[in-house]
Amino acid sequence: MSLSIWLGSLEQGLLWGAMVLGVYITFRVLDYPDLTVDGTFTLGAAITAHCILLGYSPWVALLVAVLCGGLAGMVTAFLHTGLRVAPLLSGILTMIALYSINLRIMGQANLSLLREQTIFTRVGEIALLEPWGPLLLALTVVVLVVGLLYLFLQTELGMSVRATGDNEQMIRSLGVNTGTMKLVGLAIGNALVALSGSLVAQYQGFADVGMGIGMIIAGLAAVIIGEALVGNQTLFRSLLAAIAGSIVYRAVIGLVLQLGMPATDLKLFTSLIVVIALAFPLVRQRLGFRSLRLRGEGVAETGKYTQDLPSRRD
Amino acid sequence: MLRLENIHKIFHPGGINEKVALKGINLFVRAGDVVTIIGSNGAGKSTLLNVIAGVYRVDGGKVILDGEDITHWPEHIRAARIGRVFQDPLQGTAASMTIEENLALALRRGRSRRLRPGITQAERQLFKERLALLGLGLENRLSTRVGLLSGGQRQALAVLMATIATPKILLLDEHTAALDPRTAATVMELTERIIARHRLTTLMVTHNLAQALHTGNRTIMMHEGRIILDLCGPERERTTVADLLRMFEQASGDAFTYDRALLSGS
Numbered sequence: 281m282s283l284s285i286w287l288g289s290l291e292q293g294l295l296w297g298a299m300v301l302g303v304y305i306t307f308r309v310l311d312y313p314d315l316t317v318d319g320t321f322t323l324g325a326a327i328t329a330h331c332i333l334l335g336y337s338p339w340v341a342l343l344v345a346v347l348c349g350g351l352a353g354m355v356t357a358f359l360h361t362g363l364r365v366a367p368l369l370s371g372i373l374t375m376i377a378l379y380s381i382n383l384r385i386m387g388q389a390n391l392s393l394l395r396e397q398t399i400f401t402r403v404g405e406i407a408l409l410e411p412w413g414p415l416l417l418a419l420t421v422v423v424l425v426v427g428l429l430y431l432f433l434q435t436e437l438g439m440s441v442r443a444t445g446d447n448e449q450m451i452r453s454l455g456v457n458t459g460t461m462k463l464v465g466l467a468i469g470n471a472l473v474a475l476s477g478s479l480v481a482q483y484q485g486f487a488d489v490g491m492g493i494g495m496i497i498a499g500l501a502a503v504i505i506g507e508a509l510v511g512n513q514t515l516f517r518s519l520l521a522a523i524a525g526s527i528v529y530r531a532v533i534g535l536v537l538q539l540g541m542p543a544t545d546l547k548l549f550t551s552l553i554v555v556i557a558l559a560f561p562l563v564r565q566r567l568g569f570r571s572l573r574l575r576g577e578g579v580a581e582t583g584k585y586t587q588d589l590p591s592r593r594d
Numbered sequence: 595m596l597r598l599e600n601i602h603k604i605f606h607p608g609g610i611n612e613k614v615a616l617k618g619i620n621l622f623v624r625a626g627d628v629v630t631i632i633g634s635n636g637a638g639k640s641t642l643l644n645v646i647a648g649v650y651r652v653d654g655g656k657v658i659l660d661g662e663d664i665t666h667w668p669e670h671i672r673a674a675r676i677g678r679v680f681q682d683p684l685q686g687t688a689a690s691m692t693i694e695e696n697l698a699l700a701l702r703r704g705r706s707r708r709l710r711p712g713i714t715q716a717e718r719q720l721f722k723e724r725l726a727l728l729g730l731g732l733e734n735r736l737s738t739r740v741g742l743l744s745g746g747q748r749q750a751l752a753v754l755m756a757t758i759a760t761p762k763i764l765l766l767d768e769h770t771a772a773l774d775p776r777t778a779a780t781v782m783e784l785t786e787r788i789i790a791r792h793r794l795t796t797l798m799v800t801h802n803l804a805q806a807l808h809t810g811n812r813t814i815m816m817h818e819g820r821i822i823l824d825l826c827g828p829e830r831e832r833t834t835v836a837d838l839l840r841m842f843e844q845a846s847g848d849a850f851t852y853d854r855a856l857l858s859g860s
Contacts (some may be wrong), residue, residue, distance in 0.1 A: 436698075436707040439691070443699050446688035449680075453647070454755075455673035455704040 287415060289534040293527030294418035295479045296498070298425055300506070300526040301519065302472030303499030308518070309433070310465035311445035315371035315496055316356045319378025320349045320470045322492035324477025326382045329391040329487035338399045342478045349474020352378060353466035361459035382489055389489045398482035414483065421479065425472065426519050432468075433515055441465045473499075494547045501550055502526040504557040529553075595625040595660055595795045596646070596763055602654035603641055603819075615641040617819035619655070623763075628789060628796040628810030632803060632838070634846065637816040639799040643765045646797070648672040660762050674704025677761030677794075679752050679769040679785075686752030686769075689741030693732060693751065696740055697721045700755035724754055728784055746777035750784060757788050764789065766798040782809070803835045813838075817845050 299321060306314035324345040331341035352374060359370035383389070403413035432438040443451040444461040452458050473495070481487040506525020512518040532553075537543060603616040615638050623629055631639050644650050646657060648669035657665045664672050680686045687696050698713040701720075718736060725733035728750050732743075740748060749769060756764060766785065770778035786809060789796050800806050806813050813830055815823035815838070822845045825833055 432709070434712050435709045436702060436712050437709055439695055439699055439712040440707040442691060442695075443688045446690045447685070449685055450688055451699065452670050453673055453676075453678045453680075453686075454699055454702070455670050456699075456707060457668075457670045 284411075285534055285538065286531070287411065289531040290527060291415050291418050291483070292480075292534075293530040294415070294422045294523070295483055296476055296502070296530060297422050297523040297526040298479065299473045299476035299495060300499050300502040300522045301425060301429060302469040302476065303496065304503050304518065304522040305429075305465060305469035305472065307500065308503065308512075309442055309445050310462060310469070312462065312466065313368055313371065314353075314356060314466060314469060315368060316352055316374045316378070316466070316470055317371075317473050317496045317499060318492040318494070319375035319382070320352045320473040320492070321477040321480075321495045322382045322487070322489060323352055323378050323385075324349050324474030325481035325487035325491055326385040326391070326477075326489070327474075328478040328481045329393055330385050332393055332396050332398065332482075333391065338397060338402075338482055342399070342475065342482075345474045345478035346471045349477070350467040350471035352474070353468070353470030354463055356470070357459075357463040357466040361462055379489070386487060386489065391487045393482065393485045393487070396485075398485070399479075400483050418479070418483075421475075422523060425475070426523065429468075429472075430516055430519055437464065441468075494550065497547070497550050497554055498529065501553045501557070502529040504554065505529055508557070595627070596621070596623040596797075597658040598622075598642075598646070598655065599658070600655040601642075601645060601652050601657070603638075603645055603650060604653050607653070615819055616645065616652075619819075619821060621814070621821065623795060623797065625795055626793050627812055628794075629798070629812045629814060630806040630810050631797060631799045631814050631816060632801070632806045633816035634842075636818075638819040639816055640767055641819075642816070643678075643767050643797060643799060646763070647676055647678055647765055675762040677703070677756035677759075677764045679749070679756045679764075679766050681768040681771050683745040683748040683752065683772060686755065687740045687748050690739060692737045692739055693725070693743075694718060694721055694736040696751065696755060697724075697758060700758050703759045703761075724758060727787075728754060744777075746773050746781060749773060749777075749781050753781065753785050753788060757792060757794065760792050760794070762795065764794045764796040766796065768799050768801060771801060803838050807833060807835065807838070815842065815845070817842070 299317070302320075303314075303317060306312050306317070327345040327348050328338070328341040331344055332338055336344075356370045356374040359365045359373060360367055365373065399417060400414050403409060403417045406413055409416060433442060440451060440456045441461045441464055443454075444456065444458045444465070448458050451461070477492065480491070502525035503522055504525070505528050506521030506523070507518070509528065510517055510521035510524050512521060533546065536549060537546075541549065598619050598621040601616050601619040603614075605611070605613045605615055619638075619642060631642070633639050641650065645652055646659075648664070648667060648671075652665060655665075656663060659672075659675055664675075678686075688699070691699075694713055698717060698721075701717060721736060722733045725736075730747055730750060732747065732751065740751065743751065749772075753769070769785070770781050773781060782805065788794070796810065798809065800809075807830065811830075812824070812826040813833075814821050814825070823841055
């Protein structure tokens with residue numbers, strides 16, 4: 281593969297990385313299977329394209345996209361906590377509603393940003409950075425997002441969101457309104473997904489109403505790949521894993537496309553990756569071998585514990 | 595401190611599974627009282643604690659805590675005043691978070707969660723001191739994930755978490771029942787130390803009759819949603835486990851051989 285292809289998957293990995301972080305927040309941190317993502321990603325792209333075509337600065341477009349993404353997440357959270365709709369269904373409902381909303385925003389199925397100013401055309405104009413401009417910009421955005429997220433997850437609020445995903449009953453008994461925490465978590469997760477949608481639309485130079493389809497599975501695949509490669513022992517590592525997973529995923533996609541797989545088969549391929557990754561622990565267990573690295577964590581995952589508490593009296 | 599007035603609770607009213615769990619409970623608990631609650635399975639012990647904690651809404655009656663009518667307060671608002679430890683060690687702690695994070699969450703019980711740092715250095719010092727009192731060596735493992743601890747260690751931590759922000763009332767729901775006997779004794783001992791240290795008003799559900807008589811200053815027995823026995827003072831001191839069993843059988847008939855086995859087991 282040529283440099284440009286590697287550079288391309290690195291750029292894309294970072295840009296879609298924000299989406300993967302969003303999926304990580306909802307699926308892993310909040311333990312909420314949020315399917316809004318497919319709709320929110322397109323929403324971010326649609327709003328960005330619309331705003332840019334209206335003549336707003338691409339940065340303003342990005343900001344509006346992020347805010348609207350957060351709002352979409354709140355709708356899902358409200359359906360679940362306010363109206364008691366099941367988690368999966370509330371995500372699907374918002375996602376389907378967003379499909380129509382996205383079409384309305386764009387006015388047509390596809391909006392081109394050709395010859396429009398985007399954040400990438402601007403860095404592309406700086407000759408000194410050629411051809412690293414888009415990569416540096418993507419890297420800056422992702423580093424900023426990871427940094428902010430890392431800090432947030434260690435605040436009182438962030439820790440309460442994490443605890444809500446871990447043990448809802450416990451954190452409620454500690455005086456936290458878990459409904460509010462789900463609202464916060466889903467808003468942040470979907471804001472990140474919309475950010476990613478906005479970045480990708482500006483990078484590709486168009487927004488398409490179908491661009492979010494299967495995004496949730498791509499995000500999950502990246503999260504799983506990242507956790508396998510980087511691990512999730514600490515908070516920082518988990519965030520890093522999401523980005524690393526995203527980059528590897530895009531590289532793999534780039535590779536199989538190079539090898540001649542039709543682009544239309546990509547979603548099937550991604551689904552298979554996720555199925556294999558999800559089935560892997562079971563297969564490993566059946567075959568009777570476990571990696572040493574995972575043995576310590578097995579205790580936490582299976583919830584089994586041994587009572588080796590020393591008695592104070594002896 | 596805590597006053598329950600004519601509490602009624604019915605699960606699945608009108609359905610085929612209708613179950614009247616509490617039938618007019620009246621209870622007054624003075625500040626500093628440590629009340630043990632015994633009774634067979636389905637007597638309503640856990641339901642009673644859950645009604646006080648706000649997990650269930652009552653179908654009749656009032657819950658008054660320290661002069662405030664909290665009957666209609668949601669669970670997370672009441673939590674500001676109530677500390678709880680559950681039976682299952684997995685329920686009272688967050689496995690994927692570290693010891694210090696769990697304690698920091700517990701220290702902020704009842705306070706609003708903002709964008710301030712989740713743990714401060716001063717708090718780490720406090721956690722170390724409190725963990726050292728448990729005598730389990732956890733004070734040197736602040737950044738260990740709780741999921742890596744044993745059941746006993748997790749339950750000890752849960753007791754500390756329930757009391758680190760001093761509650762008005764502490765609710766213990768068979769919190770040593772899932773532990774092996776030796777570990778249970780250790781956790782019970784440190785629970786009693788913490789209760790004594792902070793003079794906590796406590797309600798403790800237990801299946802262990804000896805423990806029920808030995809711990810605290812008052813024992814109530816429940817049967818089919820009612821309080822059928824309320825012992826305190828000299829009368830309680832004279833009561834033996836055999837007496838309790840006999841009283842229990844009088845109240846319930848002799849059909850409960852399974853309960854008898856359960857209740858007499860120490």
